[in-house]
Amino acid sequence: EEADHTHDEL
C-alpha cells in the first residue's frame, strides 16, 4: 500500500 505523505499540519 502506498504511504500517504500529505502533511496537513504546520
Place this chain on the structure above:
Amino acid sequence: MLHLMSILLLLWKLKKSKSCVGISCRMQECYAIVFCLRYLDLFYQFISVYNTAMKVVFISSTFYLIFLMRFQPPVSATYDRTADSFPYEQYLLGPAAVLGFISAEEWSIPEIFWTASIWLESVSILPQLILLQQLREVENLTAEFVATMGAYRFFYILNWIYRYFAEGYVNWIGWLGGIVQTGLYVDFFYYYAMSKWYGQKLVLP
C-alpha cells in the same frame, strides 16, 4: 495560534522597546530554515486557505524578524552577536540533516526535507534558552514570547492524542520531535510558572 501569538509578541516587543536584548536571532534563523524546508509543498500542494495563509505568515514574519534584528536600526544596534553565538550550523543543522536523511519514511526530496525540518524545529529553541541562561534575568515580554513559543508544541501533543483516537492518525517522527521539543521547555516553564505564581521577575538559575 500560540505559535502565531509568540511571533506577534516578539514583533510587538521589538517595535515597542526598539531593542532586541535577550532575543536570539539565531533561533529565528533556525525557524526560517525549518519553514523553508517544510513549506516547500506550498508550490505543489494545496491543503486549505488556512494552511497556506499560516505558512506564508510564518515564513514572511520570521524573515522580517531576522531583518529587523540584523539590519534595521535602531533594533539592530542593540543586537549582541557575541552573546547570541550558539553554533547551530555545526550542532543542529548537520545532525538534523543526517537524521532527516536516515529517518525519512520515503527517500524523496520533500520527505527528507520535511523530516529534517521536524528534527531541526525540535531543538531550535536552544540558542534562545542558552542566551537567556547567560543573561539570567528575563524581561516580561521575552518570557511571554518564549513561553508561548514552547506551549504550542505541547498543544500539538494533545491534538495528536485526539487525532490518534478519532481518526487513527499516526505520525511517529512528528510525535518524537514534539516530545523532544516540549521536553526542552519543561525546565524553562517551571521557572516561568513560579515567577508568575509569585508575581516576581523571571530569573533563571
